[in-house]
Amino acid sequence: MPDNINAIEVLNLTKRFGNFVSVDDISFSVVRGSIFGFLGANGAGKSTTIKMLTGLLNPTSGDAVVAGYSIKKNPEKVKSSIGYMSQKFSLYNDLTVKENITFFGRVYGLDEKSLQRRMLDAVKIAHLEGNEDRLTGSLPGGIKQRLALATAVLHNPGIVFLDEPTSGVDPIARRGFWDLIHELSDKGITIFVTTHYLEEAEYCHNIILLDAGKIIAQGSPKSLKADYLKFPILSIETDNLISAMQVLGADLNVKDISVFGNAVHLITSMKENNESYFSELLQSNSVLVRHIKSVEPTLEDVFIYLLEHKN
Amino acid sequence: MKESLNRVKIIVVKEFRHLFRDVRMLAVLTFFPVFLLLMFGYAVNFDVDKVPIGVYDNDKSELSRDLRSALTASGYFYESVQINSDEEIFAVINSNKAKCVIVLHENFSKDYYRGGEASLQYIINGTDGNSAGIIQNYLTSFTAGYSNRLRSEMLEANGLTEYIPVDFRPIFWYNPELKSTKFLIPGLMAMILIMICVITVALSIVREKERGTIEQLDVSPVLSYELLIGKTIPYILLSFLSGIFILLAGFVLFSVEVKGSYTLLFISTILFISASTSLGIFVSVISDTQQVAFSIATFASMLPAVLLSGFIFPLESTPAAVQVLSFITPAKYYIITLRAIILRGAGISAFWEQLLLLIAYTSLFLILADLVTKRKAMKQ
Numbered sequence: 001m002p003d004n005i006n007a008i009e010v011l012n013l014t015k016r017f018g019n020f021v022s023v024d025d026i027s028f029s030v031v032r033g034s035i036f037g038f039l040g041a042n043g044a045g046k047s048t049t050i051k052m053l054t055g056l057l058n059p060t061s062g063d064a065v066v067a068g069y070s071i072k073k074n075p076e077k078v079k080s081s082i083g084y085m086s087q088k089f090s091l092y093n094d095l096t097v098k099e100n101i102t103f104f105g106r107v108y109g110l111d112e113k114s115l116q117r118r119m120l121d122a123v124k125i126a127h128l129e130g131n132e133d134r135l136t137g138s139l140p141g142g143i144k145q146r147l148a149l150a151t152a153v154l155h156n157p158g159i160v161f162l163d164e165p166t167s168g169v170d171p172i173a174r175r176g177f178w179d180l181i182h183e184l185s186d187k188g189i190t191i192f193v194t195t196h197y198l199e200e201a202e203y204c205h206n207i208i209l210l211d212a213g214k215i216i217a218q219g220s221p222k223s224l225k226a227d228y229l230k231f232p233i234l235s236i237e238t239d240n241l242i243s244a245m246q247v248l249g250a251d252l253n254v255k256d257i258s259v260f261g262n263a264v265h266l267i268t269s270m271k272e273n274n275e276s277y278f279s280e281l282l283q284s285n286s287v288l289v290r291h292i293k294s295v296e297p298t299l300e301d302v303f304i305y306l307l308e309h310k311n
Numbered sequence: 312m313k314e315s316l317n318r319v320k321i322i323v324v325k326e327f328r329h330l331f332r333d334v335r336m337l338a339v340l341t342f343f344p345v346f347l348l349l350m351f352g353y354a355v356n357f358d359v360d361k362v363p364i365g366v367y368d369n370d371k372s373e374l375s376r377d378l379r380s381a382l383t384a385s386g387y388f389y390e391s392v393q394i395n396s397d398e399e400i401f402a403v404i405n406s407n408k409a410k411c412v413i414v415l416h417e418n419f420s421k422d423y424y425r426g427g428e429a430s431l432q433y434i435i436n437g438t439d440g441n442s443a444g445i446i447q448n449y450l451t452s453f454t455a456g457y458s459n460r461l462r463s464e465m466l467e468a469n470g471l472t473e474y475i476p477v478d479f480r481p482i483f484w485y486n487p488e489l490k491s492t493k494f495l496i497p498g499l500m501a502m503i504l505i506m507i508c509v510i511t512v513a514l515s516i517v518r519e520k521e522r523g524t525i526e527q528l529d530v531s532p533v534l535s536y537e538l539l540i541g542k543t544i545p546y547i548l549l550s551f552l553s554g555i556f557i558l559l560a561g562f563v564l565f566s567v568e569v570k571g572s573y574t575l576l577f578i579s580t581i582l583f584i585s586a587s588t589s590l591g592i593f594v595s596v597i598s599d600t601q602q603v604a605f606s607i608a609t610f611a612s613m614l615p616a617v618l619l620s621g622f623i624f625p626l627e628s629t630p631a632a633v634q635v636l637s638f639i640t641p642a643k644y645y646i647i648t649l650r651a652i653i654l655r656g657a658g659i660s661a662f663w664e665q666l667l668l669l670i671a672y673t674s675l676f677l678i679l680a681d682l683v684t685k686r687k688a689m690k691q
Binding site: 054055056057076079080082084085086088090091092093094095099103104106107108109161 | 328332523524528529530531532533534688
């Protein structure tokens with residue numbers, strides 16, 4: 001691998017299917033050893049981009065250098081230098097833990113000695129010590145996911161692509177899974193991850209938000225919040241969400257409102273005394289305010305704002 | 312190249328693991344051929360013998376008794392019921408107590424001794440046209456033979472010797488007893504092999520598609536042809552074992568011997584298994600779930616192999632359109648080849664066209680599978 005601080009460099013990457021432009025001239029780079037979040041709604045072009053970056057799909061135009069190899073000229077080289085884990089659980093249910101690890105290790109050309117060593121690591125990562133002969137299909141979801149990730153990095157790839165790795169995993173296991181991702185990143189492995197869960201994006205070092213094949217925002221979670229949300233955000237809990245939305249929507253000091261769980265999140269241009277102002281406004285329209293407070297913006301606030309104001 | 316072979320080997324090992332872990336599948340694959348073999352060998356029998364015959368003997372003379380004993384002595388018929396009235400004939404035929412009724416009227420022997428011209432009547436149940444035809448043939452030749460015997464006895468009694476102007480002496484080659492089992496074994500072998508190949512190959516590939524494991528292999532260094540070869544080898548071996556097993560069982564149970572060359576048998580079997588495997592690969596490409604794959608695979612392999620291959624029904628007697636349609640199953644080519652090798656001991660000159668057709672078939676379906684795969688990749 002050439003001495004480059006970027007593990008992935010994407011330049012003017014485009015993919016068209018007939019008249020449909022799935023990925024529209026995107027360029028970005030991913031720093032080695034970082035956790036890179038690739039976000040966007042279904043159909044935004046996430047999967048197509050991952051397929052191109054992993055050497056599965058040829059770009060219509062543009063190119064990317066992944067782990068030092070061009071995805072256009074050397075897709076097979078790219079394949080052997082990366083790890084990949086798909087959203088579907090991708091190990092064989094009817095094989096044991098050991099058989100799965102052995103199979104994928106050998107497929108990537110590990111010799112017996114390093115296979116034995118890596119197997120110990122993988123089993124440890126998945127918390128499966130002493131259970132190597134269990135059928136993979138009988139493992140709980142969270143453990144399966146850890147095993148799949150451990151298997152994806154058996155051959156010590158510089159980069160690992162995780163496509164919706166936590167879909168269908170319970171919240172506690174998800175938390176543990178992200179700890180594992182951080183451990184791998186600390187070891188210098190670059191993580192390229194797509195996810196549906198916006199709160200998970202907070203764990204990433206850098207993020208790209210994709211919409212209709214185009215990048216509409218990029219940066220660290222912190223800088224995204226600072227760059228795009230310069231106004232205070234209030235979280236308001238009321239007895240009547242709908243009336244509250246109507247009253248607030250008509251007020252000139254409100255830049256944006258959205259429903260956030262059982263509360264309303266409101267972006268306001270008022271920098272001072274905004275809590276008392278909105279509290280009084282709602283009370284005077286006979287909406288009972290249970291709770292009102294300033295909150296730190298979340299990535300979800302940022303993305304909703306961005307998607308609504310993209311034009 | 313070495314790496315490529317190594318990866319194929321890794322996949323073969325994995326595939327055998329799946330196979331041995333799936334006890335149900337393994338049991339089906341082992342017992343299914345045994346079951347079919349026994350069924351077609353014993354139960355599905357197109358030979359006609361031991362036909363129950365009803366006897367309506369109004370004559371009850373020495374001559375009528377002689378005729379009846381000569382008829383049953385052949386072994387093809389036995390007297391199942393005695394009939395005493397015209398109405399009973401219907402009852403006996405309808406209740407299937409007899410497939411055929413022989414009617415000897417009261418003047419049978421009188422007519423014979425008086426003028427030498429006695430007549431008798433056979434009533435045959437024509438519902439099963441095939442057996443009825445065979446029964447008719449038996450009866451015709453039996454009656455002619457019996458008649459000849461009476462005539463020579465009569466001539467001899469008058470001091471004359473008989474000569475036969477044209478002596479009819481048929482000889483059946485290759486299957487002298489005309490056993491349908493001998494004819495069926497090669498077809499059965501083709502049917503079992505094509506089913507095992509198409510169904511297992513299609514299922515094993517679609518299973519990876521359905522569970523998403525194929526995605527994991529796509530991004531690995533495994534090339535798609537390595538995956539295909541690796542995944543099909545275990546099932547090709549399995550089919551081969553099945554083939555050997557059927558031949559052994561055919562020999563032990565039905566004394567069907569391979570008259571021709573084992574090398575030719577081996578080569579043609581390899582070509583047939585390749586053709587079936589490519590059909591299986593094609594099925595796996597067009598189906599996304601195991602359920603769909605199983606239905607299409609069963610339909611595409613079994614039906615044409617039974618109906619359009621000449622396995623049971625001789626293709627020569629089917630309409631021209633059906634004969635054209637029969638090209639869609641590789642079983643047709645293989646059955647022609649097998650019958651030539653196993654029953655006749657023929658050399659390659661008798662069936663080389665069939666082998667070429669098998670090769671063409673294999674290539675055609677591999678190319679089709681490739682085209683469909685590429686089209687699907689474009690649409691995604």
